[in-house]
Amino acid sequence: AQSVTQPDIHITVSEGASLELRCNYSYGATPYLFWYVQSPGQGLQLLLKYFSGDTLVQGIKGFEAEFKRSQSSFNLRKPSVHWSDAAEYFCAVGARVGSQGNLIFGKGTKLSVKP
């Protein structure tokens, strides 16, 4: 069965510093991969997604993620963090076949940004 692991529960970075949030997945075939962000008091919003093609995908708000099949990873990165990036970030893997369109989410990584 597919699963997603986000090893870091909470990360704190200084504003302007670079960021990398880790995500590892378990899936038997090429997965659909997603990153969502949940800002305080707001619903989840899609940052970016990957299925095939270029393994480096660009998303909104200056985020990018790189798919590495050999490491079963899909880490999220941002070169320079802004205070408004403080939120909880969820990695998710999607089923490809059948009527099951559900996403399996990781437990999330909470990002705090120091001024």
Place this chain on the structure above:
Amino acid sequence: GAGVSQSPSNKVTEKGKDVELRCDPISGHTALYWYRQSLGQGLEFLIYFQGNSAPDKSGLPSDRFSAERTGGSVSTLTIQRTQQEDSAVYLCASSIPGPMAPLHFGNGTRLTVT
């Protein structure tokens, strides 16, 4: 346009009571999902509706949980005989068909069982 709307935004109920949570998806979105978000547990899939197909109920944690979707639009999640462990934020999401279609989430219903 309007996003996914959930009501109520907060619900406090006594243990043993039944509750109904409502979700209004984005117009035209044929796929509808319910998730549960507990502190430190991420998002737990509950149920998925796609058009007129039989729903995927594989995530419902017990037979106290049920959901229906009337007319392919509004959905209601019902929890019977609530327990304290049911306390969580219940999130609804909708999308167009397809595994790569992004999910549009509502702001959720925070359920507290006392």
